[in-house]
Amino acid sequence: MSHQVASPGHGHHAGAAFAVTDVSVDFGGIKALSSVSLEVTPNQVLGVIGPNGAGKTTLFNVACGFVQPATGNLRWLGRDLNHLRPHQLAGLGISRTLQGLGLFDRMTVLENVMVGADRHAAAGFFSGLLGLPRSTREEKALRERANAVLSELHIAEYASRLPPSLPYPIRKRVALARALVSEPKLLLLDEPASGLSSDEMDELVELIRGLTDRMSVMLVEHHMDLVMSVCDHIVVLDFGRVIARGAPSEIREDPAVLAAYLGNVVEHESVKPDPNGS
16 A cells, blocks of 8 residues: 555546546635545445545535635546536436434425435426426336435335424435435535434444445445445545545554554544454
C-alpha cells in the first residue's frame, strides 16, 4: 500500500463509477481539503475516515453538491459533474442520507419514502399532495415500490406512523429507505452508524453489504468496527489531505493512520492493530 498524498486522479481506473480528482476547498483562507482524490468502483463500499476536523464532512458535502470545490472535479459514470447541486443527484442516479435525517414530521413513514421514489414518477408525488391530477396507476406503483423497500429494511410495520413517534434507529432506517427507493447506482451515507447500538450496527453492516449487488456505496463514518467490517476500500484523511488508502487490513496497521489517530478516541476505540488479525 502506498501512503499517497499523491493523487490517483491522474490515472483513474476505467471502471470507476464515481471519482473525485484533486479537489481542494477553502473556507475563509482555511484549507479544508487539499488535492483530495478518491474513486468508488461499481458494487464497492468505499469508506472515508479520519480524526475530527480531518475534512470528512466537507468531502461528503462536495460529493453531494452542497459545497463547490475551489479546484478539482467530480466525475460520474464517465461524465464531468461541473457545479453539481443537491437537487441534481436523484436524476443522476445518486442518493444520500444525512446526519440530520430530514424527514417530514407531518407525513407518514410511507409518504416520506414515496417522496424519495418521486424521480420515477412523471406527475410528481407532491402534485398528489396538492390535489393536482396524476395517474392512479403511477401512484400505485410508487406506493408498491416504497412498501417493498420498507419491507426490505424490516420497518413495514411503521408505514402509517409519523416519524416523531418513532425511536431514532427506526427513523434512520426510514431515511435510508427514502434514499434506496429511487433505486440509485450510488448511495452516499453520512455517519450511518451514529446513534445505533452494537446489534443495530451489525444489522447495518449486513444491510449495506447486501446492497452492493445493485449499487456502489460511499460512506463517511466514525465507528471503526463498522468501517472495517463493511468497506472494500478505505481512504483516510487528516488535516484535509489523503494520508493513506487501501483495504481494511492495510489501513488497520498503517503507521500514518495510527499516528493520525494517536490520542484520538473514535467512538469508544482507537484505531489499532487487531492482535487476532480479524
